[in-house]
Each structure stands twice: as structure tokens, then as C-alpha cells.
Amino acid sequence: MIDKSGIKARYEALSPHLDERGRRLFAASEARAAGYGGIAAVSKATGIARSTIGRGLSDLDAGEGANGRIRRNGGGRKQKIELDPGLLPALNELVQSAIRGDPEAPLLWVSRSQRNLAKALVIQGFDVSHVLVARLLRKLGFSLQGNRKTREGSSHPDRDAQFEHINAKIKEFQAAGWPAISVDTKKKELVGDFKNGGRELRAKGDPEPVRVHDFKIPELGKAVPYGVYDITDNSGWVNVGIDHDTASFAVESIRRWWFDMGLSRYPKANGLLITADCGGSNGARVRLWKHELQRFADETGLNITIAHHPPGTSKWNRIEHRLFAFITQNWRGKPLVSHQAIVQLISSTTTSKGLDVHCQLDNNSYPKGIKITDAQMKEINITRNAFHGDWNYTIAPRRTLCAQEVLAHD
Known part of the structure; x- marks a missing residue:
């Protein structure tokens, strides 16, 4: 090269x-x-x-040496910017004004391609081609650039302190031998022979045929995977719903994890730590989320401590890079043709560090629009932390269950 x-x-x-x-x-x-x-x-x-x-x-x-003459006097073609000194400043202003968002800029709402720039300059009276524009752009220091995700929005002043609080809580629960989990809803997926991102090994010239358009197939519907990641055990549980992603669905997913996996692993636990995003079905302001957690606490006898990630920091939720990322990698290039296929693909996800994933299909309905009244909110046995009680709180059971009741329910 x-x-x-x-x-x-x-x-x-x-x-x-x-x-x-x-x-x-x-x-x-x-x-x-x-x-x-x-x-x-x-x-x-x-x-x-x-x-x-x-x-x-x-x-x-x-092989001739210099003879004292380079070219005839006045020979050679002058550069366009020498013949027309206003060309370079005009091109620079065209690009810069569009970048600044100047409402009068002719290229604000169209592609700033070399051909469009050349057209705009011709309208201003310059004699240019898109080839010349390309050379001049390089001279001005411009090149083709893609978008890059770097902005996280406004950063909350207590963001770092909340992360420290979450980490301290996780260590506290791990030291006590109690479970600490990270929860979230994975991206909803259409079920059917639709294109799935990524590539899979197949015979050359024989790609997997899929639909051209991603329109929902009514009889197949969609999949709503809600994940529970056990931070200490490095294991995951995914409840694949077929209805709406509501707070009832979120808590039911946690409930299923507890009775299928958590209770046997932490039989002596009196508390459960849940780290979750600040929005969505498990958001800090969602009344139904707290109401359903109270029912879960009453059912299990667990003191449920919640620690929400600060707004705009969902990518730092442990479940995203310790569970969901590997699920996406495992099913890359494979059409999600049925709910059963989705369950099997999720269940077969493993890593070299021992990640173990269990998955189950949830056929229940979770209607939207359930309202929790002020009276119902007052019945919730909630204790808010002194530091950001809106993000950090504990919901305790309103009565104590005996061990026989828990085992009978299981």
C-alpha cells in the first residue's frame, strides 16, 4: 500500500x-x-x-539538467481561487452557516454534498464544479464525518454520588449474603421472519431470506424481554412478555425470578436490592411500580431496597453490558421467527466468564392505564433514604410471612 x-x-x-x-x-x-x-x-x-x-x-x-527556464513567461493555468478571490470565503461561509444552524443558510435542510455546494455557489455567480469544490474543501480542512454518540444530556450534579451510593449498597448486600439484582426491559422485538442485525455463517451465496418490510404480523405479535441480572451470581433471568411493558409486568418478572431462582440461592435473605433505571416501567416516579413492589414484599416477606440510576445514565446499568449485550450477540443474524425461538436463543446465551441465563415465556396480559390513587399510595410501607429519597427507598412488608407460607407459595 x-x-x-x-x-x-x-x-x-x-x-x-x-x-x-x-x-x-x-x-x-x-x-x-x-x-x-x-x-x-x-x-x-x-x-x-x-x-x-x-x-x-x-x-x-x-536526464537533462536545469537549463535556467522553468516555463515561458506567463505560462500555466492560474488557480481558480487566484482568478476569483471571493470563491474560497464563499464556500467556507456556505458550510459554516449550515453547521451553525443559520436559518438563512441555503444548505441548512439539505445534504452538504459536494454537488449541492457547487450548485449553491453557481447560484451566487461562481463558475465551479463538484470536483473543484472537493479540492477546496480539503484545503479548508473539511472531510466527511459521521455522527458520534457523545452527548448524554444534562448531567445531574449528584450523578457520581448516586453511583457511589449504588456501589456501596451492592457491597453491603453481598456482604450480608443477600441478593442484589439489576433490572431493565430489553428492546421490544417483532416476532417473525424479519431481518435481524449482524451476520451469521452460511454457505456462500445463500443468505437467510427474510421479509423486505418490518410490519407487525398480528398472529405472531411482539416480544418484550424483561431481564433480571444477579450481580453476585453472574446469572440472568429473562421474562419474555407478549403484551405491554408495564410496572405490573416488571414486578411479575422479578417475582418469577425470585421464586424460580432467587429463593433457592438466598434462602436466608431478609432483603433484596434492586438497581434500575430512572424511567420506563420501573421508573422512580411510577406509582404502579411501588404499588406492585409492596404486594411483592407482602408476598415474600422481603425488605425491598430500590436504587435508581440517575437520569440519562441507563447505559451504565449493569444488566445492559453484562446480560443484554451478550443476548444480542448470540442471536445476531438470526430471524426471531417465534416466541419459542426467542426463548431458546436467550436461554442458550453464555460467556467465557460463566454467565448462565434462564428464560421463560409470559403469556399474561398487562393492560395499560392502571391508576394508583393517593389512598393506595399512603398504604405503601415505604422508607425513603436521606440521600435522594426519590431515587433510594425501601419498601417493607406490611406483615411477616412465616417460612411455611413462603414454601407453600413456591
């Missing part, structure tokens, strides 16, 4: 000390050293025309 950056660096270092003939010979020498494709590479790196490099190669072959 030809090192264009090296050619460019050497040219920029020597060019101020060379006349036109010297630059031509330098470019020709670099092109010859580069071999096949050298003329095109050197032309792109230096901006010297290919025809000029060709003449330089002829000079090298002729």
Missing part, C-alpha cells in the same frame, strides 16, 4: 524550497518509487496534476 501521508509530509516540507520544475521532478520521483498506481497516489497527496507528473517522468527519463 502506498504511503500517501508520507508523500504529503515530504512534499509539504520541501515544496517551499523548490521551484515549479523541482516540484514536478519531486512528484515524478515519488511516483516512480511507489510503482503501480504511484501517479494517482502522488497526485492526490500533493495536488499536482497527473499530466504534470507525467511530464516530470519524461524529464527524468531524458
Whole structure:
């Protein structure tokens, strides 16, 4: 591969000390050293025309020394920006005004492609082509750039302190031998032979056929995976719903994890720590979430401590990068043709560090629009933490269950 950056660096270092003939010979020498494709590479790196490099190669072959003349007086074509000094500033203003969001900018709401820029300059009276615009853009220091996810929105002033609080709580529950879990809803998926991101090994020229359009198939519906990740045990539980993602569905998923996996692993636990996002079905402001957790606490006798992640930090929720990321990787390139296929793909997810995942289909209905009254809220046995009681609170059972009741329910 030809090192264009090296050619460019050497040219920029020597060019101020060379006349036109010297630059031509330098470019020709670099092109010859580069071999096949050298003329095109050197032309792109230096901006010297290919025809000029060709003449330089002829000079090298002729072996003639300098004769004191570079070209005839006044010879050579002037650069466009020399003939029209206003061209470069006009192009720069076109791009910059669109970036700034200037409402008068002609390119604010269309693609800032080289052809569109050339059209806008022609309207202003300049004689340019999209090829010239490309060269001038490089001269101005512009290049094609994609979007990059870096903005997280406004950062809460207590964000770091809340993370420290969550980590301290996890260590506290782990030291006591009590469960600490991370919960969230994975992205909803349409069920059927739809395209699924990623690639899977198949015979060459035989890709998996899928539907062209992603329209919901009524008889198959959708899948709503709600996950529970056991932070200490490095194990996951996913409850795949077929209805709405409500707080009732979220707590039912936690309840199923507890009776199927949690109770046997933590038989002596008196408390459960749940770390969750600040929004969604398990949001800090969702009344139904707290109401359903109270029912769960009454049913199990557990003191349920909740620690919400600060707003705008859902990607730091442990379940995202310790469970959901591996599920997505495991089913990449595979159409999710049925609920059973989804359950099997999730259940077969493992990692080299011993992640174990269990999955179950939930055929229940979870209607939207359930309202919790002020009177019902007052009945919740909730204790809010001194630090951000809106994010950190404990819901205790309103009565104590004996061990026989718990086992009988199980």
C-alpha cells in the first residue's frame, strides 16, 4: 500500500524550497518509487496534476539538467481561487452557516454534498464544479464525518454520588449474603421472519431470506424481554412478555425470578436490592411500580431496597453490558421467527466468564392505564433514604410471612 501521508509530509516540507520544475521532478520521483498506481497516489497527496507528473517522468527519463527556464513567461493555468478571490470565503461561509444552524443558510435542510455546494455557489455567480469544490474543501480542512454518540444530556450534579451510593449498597448486600439484582426491559422485538442485525455463517451465496418490510404480523405479535441480572451470581433471568411493558409486568418478572431462582440461592435473605433505571416501567416516579413492589414484599416477606440510576445514565446499568449485550450477540443474524425461538436463543446465551441465563415465556396480559390513587399510595410501607429519597427507598412488608407460607407459595 502506498504511503500517501508520507508523500504529503515530504512534499509539504520541501515544496517551499523548490521551484515549479523541482516540484514536478519531486512528484515524478515519488511516483516512480511507489510503482503501480504511484501517479494517482502522488497526485492526490500533493495536488499536482497527473499530466504534470507525467511530464516530470519524461524529464527524468531524458536526464537533462536545469537549463535556467522553468516555463515561458506567463505560462500555466492560474488557480481558480487566484482568478476569483471571493470563491474560497464563499464556500467556507456556505458550510459554516449550515453547521451553525443559520436559518438563512441555503444548505441548512439539505445534504452538504459536494454537488449541492457547487450548485449553491453557481447560484451566487461562481463558475465551479463538484470536483473543484472537493479540492477546496480539503484545503479548508473539511472531510466527511459521521455522527458520534457523545452527548448524554444534562448531567445531574449528584450523578457520581448516586453511583457511589449504588456501589456501596451492592457491597453491603453481598456482604450480608443477600441478593442484589439489576433490572431493565430489553428492546421490544417483532416476532417473525424479519431481518435481524449482524451476520451469521452460511454457505456462500445463500443468505437467510427474510421479509423486505418490518410490519407487525398480528398472529405472531411482539416480544418484550424483561431481564433480571444477579450481580453476585453472574446469572440472568429473562421474562419474555407478549403484551405491554408495564410496572405490573416488571414486578411479575422479578417475582418469577425470585421464586424460580432467587429463593433457592438466598434462602436466608431478609432483603433484596434492586438497581434500575430512572424511567420506563420501573421508573422512580411510577406509582404502579411501588404499588406492585409492596404486594411483592407482602408476598415474600422481603425488605425491598430500590436504587435508581440517575437520569440519562441507563447505559451504565449493569444488566445492559453484562446480560443484554451478550443476548444480542448470540442471536445476531438470526430471524426471531417465534416466541419459542426467542426463548431458546436467550436461554442458550453464555460467556467465557460463566454467565448462565434462564428464560421463560409470559403469556399474561398487562393492560395499560392502571391508576394508583393517593389512598393506595399512603398504604405503601415505604422508607425513603436521606440521600435522594426519590431515587433510594425501601419498601417493607406490611406483615411477616412465616417460612411455611413462603414454601407453600413456591
